[in-house]
Amino acid sequence: MEKKLYIAVIGGHRCDEQTAKIAEDVGRGIAEMGAILVCGGLTGVMEAACRGAKSAGGTTIGILPGSNRKEANRYVDFPILTGLGYMRNNLVVKNADIVIAIDGNEGTLSEIAFALQMKKPLIGINTWDIPGIVKVRDAEEAVEKTKFSIFNF
16 A cells, blocks of 8 residues: 655645635645645635645645634545644644645744654745745745655655
8 A cells, every 4th residue: 555645734824815825736736746735724824725735636634723623624624633722733743744834923833843853854935934944935846845855755
């Protein structure tokens, strides 16, 4: 049985249209690679990435901060309840082989820190400027770097 790649998309629960478009394109690219998208399952970047993945027939997992599956955005196939609040950020990263950060604030920063601690390949678009993040310009470059990371992980 072929091992599926799990790719986390992390970013803010609120985002502008341009950031949502980037996240949607990243999600679509993940699905087209045959990978599974993992995220925090809520709105903003997470919802846009899931929408993109679903538009390409992909599978999405949302690791939710609360205890209610109805909190998940409508594009999440498998909502995972944690009841952990922001502490669930660790689980989002833990369940990924590669992490793509798009924009984001402090919650995204915590996920970036977990990814760096866990030595996960970490790609960033318009996000925090921290050593260890492979900075890219757009969704297409992020997906290309992700494909390259597959051979190095």
